[in-house]
Amino acid sequence: MPARSQRRGTQPSQRTRRRRHEEEEEEEEEEELPATQGDLMDLDETQGGRLEAELDRKANDLVRLALFMEQKRVPLKREDITKKVLGSSSRSFNHVLEKAQILLRRTFAMELVELQARNYREADGGADELQEARDAIGPRKKGTSPAAQGSKTYILRSTLHPKIIEYAALTDERILEEQTADEPELDDDELPRSYGSVLSWSTADQLGAVGVLHVVLALILANGRVITDMDLRAYLKRLRLPAGTGTVPTSALSTHRNMPIDTFLSQLVRQGYLDRVRLGDPKGGAGGGAGKRGRPPAATQGGGEDGAQAAYEWRWGNRAFSEVGEKAVAEFMAEFMVERSRGEAIEEEEEEGGEGVERKHQAMFKGIERAAGGKLADIR
Numbered sequence: 375m376p377a378r379s380q381r382r383g384t385q386p387s388q389r390t391r392r393r394r395h396e397e398e399e400e401e402e403e404e405e406e407l408p409a410t411q412g413d414l415m416d417l418d419e420t421q422g423g424r425l426e427a428e429l430d431r432k433a434n435d436l437v438r439l440a441l442f443m444e445q446k447r448v449p450l451k452r453e454d455i456t457k458k459v460l461g462s463s464s465r466s467f468n469h470v471l472e473k474a475q476i477l478l479r480r481t482f483a484m485e486l487v488e489l490q491a492r493n494y495r496e497a498d499g500g501a502d503e504l505q506e507a508r509d510a511i512g513p514r515k516k517g518t519s520p521a522a523q524g525s526k527t528y529i530l531r532s533t534l535h536p537k538i539i540e541y542a543a544l545t546d547e548r549i550l551e552e553q554t555a556d557e558p559e560l561d562d563d564e565l566p567r568s569y570g571s572v573l574s575w576s577t578a579d580q581l582g583a584v585g586v587l588h589v590v591l592a593l594i595l596a597n598g599r600v601i602t603d604m605d606l607r608a609y610l611k612r613l614r615l616p617a618g619t620g621t622v623p624t625s626a627l628s629t630h631r632n633m634p635i636d637t638f639l640s641q642l643v644r645q646g647y648l649d650r651v652r653l654g655d656p657k658g659g660a661g662g663g664a665g666k667r668g669r670p671p672a673a674t675q676g677g678g679e680d681g682a683q684a685a686y687e688w689r690w691g692n693r694a695f696s697e698v699g700e701k702a703v704a705e706f707m708a709e710f711m712v713e714r715s716r717g718e719a720i721e722e723e724e725e726e727g728g729e730g731v732e733r734k735h736q737a738m739f740k741g742i743e744r745a746a747g748g749k750l751a752d753i754r
Contacts, residue, residue: 429466433473435459440478440486444530447645449489449693452526484530489646489692490754491525529646529693531753542573582623586638587647588698589613592707594648594688595700598747602653603686610635646693653685699753700746708738 436459443450456464471486478484532539550570593609594601607617614620621632633641642648690700712734743750 432470436474437477449527449646483533485533486528487531488524489527543571545570580625586622591703596745600687600689646691649689649691700750701752704742704750708735711738
């Protein structure tokens with residue numbers, strides 16, 4: 375009997391323990407469910423952070439690649455970006471490019487600009503008549519969408535406002551005094567090395583090459599946006615840059631301090647500043663003159679027969695349109711011509727004041743625009 379009473383006394387306690395055990399298991403299950411969801415959220419955040427870090431790394435690689443290519447003045451191709459930066463993640467091009475643009479603008483005041491396709495540029499021509507004809511026809515087809523206009527090649531271009539560059543190049547008396555005090559005395563026949571400006575072109579070592587480039591662009595623009603090889607070399611000969619013997623000074627980073635004019639022109643073609651095309655080629659662009667690009671025969675390079683020289687013509691390259699612009703070259707030409715004529719009519723300018731100089735400048739600019747054959751385009 376006592377044993378039975380003991381067994382009866384233990385039954386409630388066993389039921390209580392069993393009930394407590396079941397409640398504890400339910401509580402553990404309830405606690406495990408939110409913990410699993412939290413783990414999944416942490417996993418998603420970790421993967422998202424890794425993806426963002428990977429995009430940042432690729433953007434940094436793209437910035438380095440763009441700066442390296444710009445140092446050589448070679449356009450950056452999209453296929454090179456895919457091969458050297460993106461790898462198998464080619465679909466992330468837009469995201470990587472956007473992040474790289476932010477880094478370039480914020481750190482270097484530069485941006486990647488896609489060059490316009492050569493065939494579209496020649497068809498467009500920059501003329502108002504062509505644009506009016508397109509407007510009359512209606513909206514452009516899918517084949518001529520903005521994406522189709524791009525050449526899938528990129529260059530770096532400054533984002534600084536032209537006024538900032540203009541003011542940075544002005545002479546400041548305080549800066550000039552400090553620079554003059556630090557420099558040794560110059561001989562009478564030596565040019566000053568400092569001009570007291572924040573941005574001083576006198577310290578650059580590629581001024582000769584840049585000057586020749588802009589002169590060639592100006593000659594092409596003033597000759598109706600195209601010039602034959604014979605005419606270009608005749609102009610260069612007058613500038614003491616004859617074919618075969620004329621040389622252009624290069625930068626200190628170059629292997630040779632001077633470059634033959636023919637090699638320099640070929641380099642401008644590779645860099646995209648100039649286009650050299652064959653006359654009469656059936657594959658030519660608008661106007662029937664543009665055609666096969668490439669290295670001309672030795673007779674053309676070395677100043678051979680006139681017929682061989684006239685077989686090629688020169689035009690602006692897509693890099694010149696995106697980096698220099700027709701309006702900027704025309705402004706340079708107008709300022710140069712007006713400045714040269716100022717010595718011939720100093721008394722007249724003193725009587726008319728600055729308005730006379732401005733009128734001459736505007737008249738010269740319009741004359742260049744007429745010589746070019748149409749409205750001048752800004753950088754694009």
